[in-house]
Amino acid sequence: MTGRRRFLRLCGVAGIGGVAGCFGNSQDSADQSGNSTETIQSRTEDTILSASENYGMNNFGYSMAISSDGTTALIGAPKSPSGKELGSAYIFSQTGESWTEQAKLSNEDAESEDCFGDDVALSGDGTTAFVGAPNEQTPDSEMSGAVHIFTADGDSWTQRRRIAAGDGGSNTYFVSSVSLSDDGTTAFVGTSNTNVVNVYTTAGGSWRQQATVTPAGDGKDASFWWSVSVSDDGTTALVGASDGRVDDTLVDGAAYIFETTANGWTQQASVTSDGTEDRYFGDGTALSSDGTTAFVGSPDEEVVYVFSKGTGSWRQQTKLSPTGDYVSWFGESVAASRDGGTAVVGAGGLGAYIFDRQSGSWAQQTWLDRTKHGNNDRYGRSVALSSDGTTALVGADRINTSAGKQAGLVYVHEL
DSSP: OOSOOOOOOTTTTSOOOOOTTOOBOOOOHHHHTOOBOOOOEEEOOSEEEOOSSOOTTOOTTSEEEEOTTSOEEEEEETTTTTTOOOBEEEEEEEETTEEEEEEEEOOTTOOTTOOBTSSEEEOTTSOEEEEEETTOOBTTBSSOOEEEEEEEETTEEEEEEEEEOTTOOTTOOEEEEEEEOTTSOEEEEEETTTTEEEEEEEETTEEEEEEEEOOSSOOTTSOEEEEEEEOTTSSEEEEEESSEEETTEEESBEEEEEEEETTEEEEEEEEOOSSSSOOOBTSSEEEOTTSOEEEEEETTTTEEEEEEEOSSSEEEEEEEOOOSSOBOSTTSEEEEOTTSOEEEEEOTTSOEEEEEEETTEEEEEEEEOOTTOOGGGOEEEEEEEOTTSOEEEEEETTOOBTTBTTOOEEEEEEO
């Protein structure tokens, strides 16, 4: 494996590796991925979002989620205030053409380095929010982690529940990734140091752990938690493991597809890169609402793999790759529309790209302009997309603002 490392989790789960200076010429997408080539339009942002309590070192925009209709956004700022890493998350709502901050979510009992807001998820109707705090302490252990569940009543948000890992312990880092079904009743929560994903369900407001899923074979040290996506109905899940194992064989990343059956949650497939080494396949993942189209980022290859479910099996459909003079870390973040026909792909500091599927073929439609951003701003570190594929959010969590260094901003693009 080379010394080049992907961006790792911000708040102490693992060390951070830089990619500054790691530019690479993009390959012709028609030659490498099967994408059709067209004249690519560059788009600038329509709206810029920032936190009302905007300080330096907040890393606002490190994580984000958007409601199905694209009018409610949940944005994490895990290092706020001013790098103390207590963390917070913000709800923004759109009325007409204007976006306004509706609420700030936080943990009243937060301690330094909890990193509340490291990962977030939002129900389709924008009324249930999950906010992860992977370093949060419990009475019995340090940095075991917890997820906080908030619900909305009109414009008012209230914390309803806090869930900690049942198999916790010090340095568990529960809630290193989280994904939520469309109706907000099924949640997948990844735990980094135990390499498992816990499944939670709710009925009547009471949450309980339904299952724990792990990859088939020996999944130890597999990063089986790095990214999680769940179908709208909560019956199919895609888990990225950027250092993975398939049938006990170490691979340079893998993604695993699970479905709920009469026997509980079972692994249906594992997919890997067709590259040779050091690909970090599984860094970013997304799943269509019906659970039949899976997107898996492989940022060291600078491609996103698209898999589709056929009769009883999953097959690689194509690979998406960007056009442009400089591309780096393409696939670090991925989001998809409800029908799986539109995808937005982040390239961790160098931009975000919109792809559409038309008549069975994929083509890059838009390059979301990063010309006003430097590499260290991490424009594209996180992305989100409305269900109809018309509203995209792109985070730049390390951009400097008048509030200070690495305050962070989020850019709204109407497509």
